Amino acid sequence: MAVIADREGAYAPPVREENYLTWDHSIKSWLFTQDHKRIAILYLISITVFFLLGGIFAMLFRIELLTPAGDVFEADRYNKFFTLHGVIMIFFFLIPSVPATLGNFLVPIMVGARDLAFPKINLASWWVFNVAGVFALLVLVTGGVDTGWTFYSPLSTSYANTSVFLAVTAAFAAGFSSILTGINFIVTVHKMRAPGLTWFRLPLFIWANYATGVVIMLGTPVVAITLFLIAVERLWGVGIFDPALGGDSVLFQHMFWFYSHPAVYIMILPGFGVISEIIPCFSRNRIFGYPFIAFSTLSIAILGFFVWGHHMFVSGQSFYTGMVFSFLTMFIAAPTAVKIMNWTFTLHGGNVIMTTPMLYAIGFIGLFTIGGVTGLFLAAMGLDVPLHDTYFVVAHFHFTMVGGMAMAFFAGIHFWWPKMIGKMYPEFMGKFACIIIFTGFNLTFMPQFIVGWLGMPRRYHAYPEEWQVLNVMSTAGASILGFGFLACIACLIWSAFWGKPAKQNPWGAKGLEWEVCTSPPHPHNFTSIPVVTEEAYSYTGEEVLDID
Amino acid sequence: MLKYIFPEQASTFATRVDPMYYFLVIFSALVCVGIGGLIIYFAVRYRKIEGENRPSKALHSIALELTWTVIPGIGGIAIFAWGALLYNDFANAPEGALEIDVVGKQWMWKVQHANGMREVNDLHVPVGRPVKITMTSQDVLHDYYIPAFRVKHDVVPGKFTSIWFEATKTGEYHLFCAEYCGTEHSLMGGTVYVMEPEDYAQWLEGGPKTSPQESGQFLFEQRGCVTCHSGASGARGPNLMGVYGSTVTLGSGDEVVADEEYLRESIMQPALRVVDGFSPLMPSFSNQLTEEDVMDLVAYIKSLSAEEGAE
Numbered sequence: 001m002a003v004i005a006d007r008e009g010a011y012a013p014p015v016r017e018e019n020y021l022t023w024d025h026s027i028k029s030w031l032f033t034q035d036h037k038r039i040a041i042l043y044l045i046s047i048t049v050f051f052l053l054g055g056i057f058a059m060l061f062r063i064e065l066l067t068p069a070g071d072v073f074e075a076d077r078y079n080k081f082f083t084l085h086g087v088i089m090i091f092f093f094l095i096p097s098v099p100a101t102l103g104n105f106l107v108p109i110m111v112g113a114r115d116l117a118f119p120k121i122n123l124a125s126w127w128v129f130n131v132a133g134v135f136a137l138l139v140l141v142t143g144g145v146d147t148g149w150t151f152y153s154p155l156s157t158s159y160a161n162t163s164v165f166l167a168v169t170a171a172f173a174a175g176f177s178s179i180l181t182g183i184n185f186i187v188t189v190h191k192m193r194a195p196g197l198t199w200f201r202l203p204l205f206i207w208a209n210y211a212t213g214v215v216i217m218l219g220t221p222v223v224a225i226t227l228f229l230i231a232v233e234r235l236w237g238v239g240i241f242d243p244a245l246g247g248d249s250v251l252f253q254h255m256f257w258f259y260s261h262p263a264v265y266i267m268i269l270p271g272f273g274v275i276s277e278i279i280p281c282f283s284r285n286r287i288f289g290y291p292f293i294a295f296s297t298l299s300i301a302i303l304g305f306f307v308w309g310h311h312m313f314v315s316g317q318s319f320y321t322g323m324v325f326s327f328l329t330m331f332i333a334a335p336t337a338v339k340i341m342n343w344t345f346t347l348h349g350g351n352v353i354m355t356t357p358m359l360y361a362i363g364f365i366g367l368f369t370i371g372g373v374t375g376l377f378l379a380a381m382g383l384d385v386p387l388h389d390t391y392f393v394v395a396h397f398h399f400t401m402v403g404g405m406a407m408a409f410f411a412g413i414h415f416w417w418p419k420m421i422g423k424m425y426p427e428f429m430g431k432f433a434c435i436i437i438f439t440g441f442n443l444t445f446m447p448q449f450i451v452g453w454l455g456m457p458r459r460y461h462a463y464p465e466e467w468q469v470l471n472v473m474s475t476a477g478a479s480i481l482g483f484g485f486l487a488c489i490a491c492l493i494w495s496a497f498w499g500k501p502a503k504q505n506p507w508g509a510k511g512l513e514w515e516v517c518t519s520p521p522h523p524h525n526f527t528s529i530p531v532v533t534e535e536a537y538s539y540t541g542e543e544v545l546d547i548d
Numbered sequence: 549m550l551k552y553i554f555p556e557q558a559s560t561f562a563t564r565v566d567p568m569y570y571f572l573v574i575f576s577a578l579v580c581v582g583i584g585g586l587i588i589y590f591a592v593r594y595r596k597i598e599g600e601n602r603p604s605k606a607l608h609s610i611a612l613e614l615t616w617t618v619i620p621g622i623g624g625i626a627i628f629a630w631g632a633l634l635y636n637d638f639a640n641a642p643e644g645a646l647e648i649d650v651v652g653k654q655w656m657w658k659v660q661h662a663n664g665m666r667e668v669n670d671l672h673v674p675v676g677r678p679v680k681i682t683m684t685s686q687d688v689l690h691d692y693y694i695p696a697f698r699v700k701h702d703v704v705p706g707k708f709t710s711i712w713f714e715a716t717k718t719g720e721y722h723l724f725c726a727e728y729c730g731t732e733h734s735l736m737g738g739t740v741y742v743m744e745p746e747d748y749a750q751w752l753e754g755g756p757k758t759s760p761q762e763s764g765q766f767l768f769e770q771r772g773c774v775t776c777h778s779g780a781s782g783a784r785g786p787n788l789m790g791v792y793g794s795t796v797t798l799g800s801g802d803e804v805v806a807d808e809e810y811l812r813e814s815i816m817q818p819a820l821r822v823v824d825g826f827s828p829l830m831p832s833f834s835n836q837l838t839e840e841d842v843m844d845l846v847a848y849i850k851s852l853s854a855e856e857g858a859e
Contacts, residue, residue: 075731148728154705155688155730159654243706249689250704284596285604292613314691315702316709319639323632330624337620338613344583345612347590351602354591362587369583373576380627382634383568386698389691389726453569454555455695457726460734464722469552541601 019422019520034119035523040105041420042126043096044413046133048489050092057085059482062475070462078461079146080162084139086149087167091174092136094405095263096129098270099181099216102412103209105420107185109513109521110203112194112530117187125180132173139163139170148459150260153241153252157233165234168227175220175227178266182216185209194512196532200291203511203536207294208273211301215262215269218305223259226252250316257308265304267401268368269297271408272339275361278415279343280537281509282358285350287537289342296335303332313384322381329379336372340365351541355507356430360411363438367403371396374449392452395445403441410434410488417492418502419513422520424547425495433491436484443477500548508543510536558721558742559697559713565634566698572627638699641712645678652683652690652703652725653838655732665752666763669738671723673715674748680712686838691727694740700726715742764848767841776830785830786823792850797824811846 020037030038061081064072073081104122108115116122139145145167147156156164189210193202229240230252239245241252272293280287287293309317309325343365352358374396378384387393417425447470452458456467463471505514513521516530557563594602648671651658659667671694673679683692685705693700697713725736743751768774776785786796791806799822804810813820815837818830837845 070734075734079728079731079733146730150728152689152728155728159688159730243704244687249706283594284602289608289613292617313635314700316704316707319635322635326631327625327628330628331621333620333624334617337616340583341612341616344586344590347587347594349602350590350594350604351596351600352591352594353596362591365587366580366584369580370576373572373579376576376624376627377569377572380568380572380631380634382565382631382636382638383572384631385635385638385700386565386569386695388700389693450553454552455693455722455724457691457693457724457734459728462734466552539604541604 018523019518020523021422021520023523032123034115034123036104036108036116036119036122037420037521037523037525039122039126040101040103043100043104043129046126046130047093047096047101050088050133050136051485052489054085054088054093055482055485057081057088058478061085062478064461065463065471066475068463068465068468068471073461075461076146077144079148079459080144082459083145083148083167087139087145087171088136089401090149090263090267091171092129092133094267094401095174095178096181097267097405097409098274098412099178099185099209099212099266100125100129102205102274102409102416103185103212103270104181106205106416106513107188107209108192109517109525110206110511111189111192112197112512112526112532113188113192114524114526116184117192118184121180122184125177125184128173128180129177132170132177135166135170135173139166142166150256151227151230152256153230153233153247153249154244157230157240158242158244165231168230172224172227175224178216179220182213182220185213186217189213194530194532200294201532201535203273204276204287204290204293204297205270205273207297208269208271208276211297212266212269215266215301215304219259219262219266222255223263226255226259229255250312253312253315254308257311258305261308261311262301262304264397264400265300267405268408269301271364271405271412272297274408274412274415275343275364277509277511278357278361278411279346280539281415281507282353282355282361283347283350284353284508284539284541284543285346285348285537286535286539287342288345288348289338290536292338293342296338299335300332303328303335307332310379310384313381314388326379326381330376333372333376340369340372353545354431355414355545356425356427356434357411357415359431359434360407360414363434364404364407364411367399367407367438367441371399371401371404374399386455387452389457390452391448391456391458394458395448395452398445398448403445407437410437413492415507416513417495418506419517419519419521421496421499422502423495423497423499424502424506425492425499427547429487429491433484433488436487437481438484440477440480440482440484444474444481445477447471447473447477503546506545506547508545510538510543556696556717556719556721558717558719559694559699559715561638561713562696562698563716564637568630568634638711641680641710642678645680645712646674648673648679648681650681650683650692650703651686652692652729652736653686654688654730655725655736657692657723657725657736657738661752663752669723669736670741671738672741672743672748672751674745675715675718675742677745678712678714680710682708682710684708688729689727690725690729690736693724693726694721695724696721696740702727715740718742718744761844761847761851763841764844764846764851767837767845768848771833771837773845784826786826788849789852792852798822799824799826811849812842815842815845 020035061078064078142163145162145164147160147164232238233240239247241247241249307325307329309321310329313322378387414430451467451470456463502519504519512530647662649660657669659671683703685703690703691700692703699711699713701709701711719742721740723737723740776783777788779787779789794806795803796806797803815833819828822828
């Protein structure tokens with residue numbers, strides 16, 4: 001969408017040469033801002049804190065797993081560590097990661113709008129998220145929670161004597177913050193696209209966040225109900241899930257996974273959107289099969305609602321129920337393969353430039369492919385029998401969620417960092433951290449596939465001696481991974497203060513945010529309403545990097 | 549070295565499931581190497597060269613798109629079918645399988661063999677014979693998992709679930725709880741002993757087979773019941789010798805026949821109907837004993853009266 005025509009008199013451009021970061025420095029102007037860009041930054045700070053917190057818990061239980069005996073921490077403490085790692089990483093990092101930061105920042109700009117449809121709801125989303133965060137911190141100071149992030153009943157309702165209620169409240173509230181973000185994206189994409197910006201000229205990042213918004217809207221209320229019912233059973237002993245009270249514990253699993261399986265697409269779809277922006281930019285090539293990527297995004301969002309039972313092949317659901325879920329799950333292989341192949345073929349015939357975001361994006365494709373094919377193992381009912389609830393599952397979903405989503409998140413953060421902050425990160429350090437993360441990640445989770453196939457169940461405080469070698473490898477990898485994340489975050493924070501100022505379009509990229517907006521953008525994004533006359537990704541191959 | 553990569557194969561189901569696993573490992577490796585190789589090849593072959601420019605093409609190919617939609621789709625259905633066939637195998641125990649019952653509770657497995665032989669955590673089974681395990685849980689979700697047999701199933705409170713297997717090799721194998729169940733989850737397991745059929749038969753008979761009375765007697769001593777119900781004169785609790793079936797006078801002056809229900813009530817809610825001449829000192833055991841324990845204790849107390857009658 002390269003050609004921008006001014007429409008005079010749309011609204012008067014502000015006089016001052018200011019950007020959204022500098023026009024007002026007061027604390028109030030940040031905490032009560034209705035500017036989607038500032039809210040994105042606020043969210044970025046919040047989720048970074050939770051990401052580090054979740055990472056600390058991961059390191060603590062990886063230390064325990066260095067030795068086969070449960071000797072470093074008590075069992076209860078270990079159980080709290082992995083529960084808190086899961087709850088924090090899922091509800092407070094992965095789900096909000098791309099939509100709440102990059103999505104908030106970019107959705108209005110990419111559609112050529114001044115802000116999201118409901119700026120106050122957007123601000124409320126961040127506040128609700130932080131209220132949820134306060135509940136999560138209260139869980140920590142009141143002794144933690146030890147049910148696993150899945151909150152399976154009756155353990156969570158009748159047996160656990162930890163802060164289950166607070167943890168459930170935290171997840172419940174965090175869910176509402178994502179609903180608020182989701183509804184904003186849906187309405188904005190429908191109603192606020194710039195003149196000329198038809199659906200099939202939208203950047204694929206918009207398609208991805210739109211689909212995510214739909215999944216959030218349809219799925220999150222169900223988990224809210226489920227978590228509420230846990231509180232009801234726990235506080236007042238109303239028998240819903242606990243058989244001793246007349247409930248059904250398998251019902252809980254159905255309700256939980258009805259949300260929590262679509263939730264993995266809430267986590268990964270925005271990541272797909274990020275990759276779809278970066279690959280064409282640094283291939284200097286049009287994206288391969290635009291409509292196929294767009295529709296595969298929607299089909300994953302829809303199919304995602306019909307496969308929850310593949311978490312329950314050995315939970316006591318009937319054989320035929322399991323067959324239906326296994327069959328439907330296999331169909332997700334097709335749209336996923338479509339995406340991966342289209343990204344790969346976007347490189348074909350292009351002019352490939354290996355910048356840090358591109359390195360992350362390519363790392364994403366590799367790791368996510370491994371995460372995807374190992375999903376086939378688990379979706380096959382008979383093979384899931386030995387693999388279910390072992391480290392194989394742990395490795396599989398970390399390949400999709402960390403190898404996939406976290407890589408995509410960091411790819412996107414590096415890519416749009418010059419736009420968001422107005423500074424260039426040091427390219428060498430960026431690539432260095434990326435390679436460290438990639439190496440550490442594989443060393444952490446590859447051994448877990450093996451140890452899972454050998455039979456090590458997940459959430460184990462102590463394990464048989466013969467699996468120590470693989471666990472030590474995994475902990476060593478986690479240390480490298482942790483170092484990589486810290487190096488990456490330190491490099492970005494350093495550059496925010498001391499980095500070189502970024503030009504308007506340092507990557508030579510296409511898109512309204514690069515071609516029209518300054519770096520960082522004006523508080524109103526655009527000084528006149530942009531008109532879009534071209535398809536997305538109309539790269540010619542002649543674009544040059546504009547970096548000092 | 550191999551044992552670090554290949555798990556032991558000790559059941560008929562393991563020999564059926566493993567080919568699928570190793571097939572998919574090879575398939576996955578080929579997919580990953582293929583895609584990775586393609587990306588690296590494209591990234592190098594089409595790298596940006598200063599001063600040169602490959603003009604962008606309008607990229608689109610229905611043929612390619614269909615290829616990588618249809619092939620994974622068909623592959624997915626094939627994998628589904630293979631997996632469902634395997635599961636069918638796993639879900640349906642053959643006729644005449646040896647039946648063993650398992651009760652899971654935080655944090656132990658209580659096993660009872662057909663002839664009443666009990667064991668805790670460990671499991672003894674004969675080689676070469678189908679074994680069907682029927683399971684339930686006394687509290688939270690558990691999962692009975694024997695990696696060397698490749699079988700596992702959740703153990704669900706309030707309902708029966710089952711697994712079956714036919715061990716193919718004698719030896720000792722791990723037994724785990726695979727569904728997170730609280731504090732001692734990782735210690736809720738033991739060893740599966742696969743024995744020659746004659747050894748198993750001998751084990752069933754020769755082992756310390758515990759009848760319910762014997763279990764009750766064990767509990768009676770272990771739980772300290774014997775301290776007060778010692779039978780000595782001046783003890784804090786009534787003498788239980790011959791109490792079963794007798795008529796007891798209560799502190800209120802009422803009389804009650806000491807049947808099973810009264811014995812059970814006196815264990816679970818002892819303060820309700822206290823025998824005349826004794827103080828309501830006894831604590832409730834309602835949260836400390838399982839239903840099985842109570843049954844055993846009642847059986848033991850009943851046996852005391854039988855002994856008395858015989859004398």
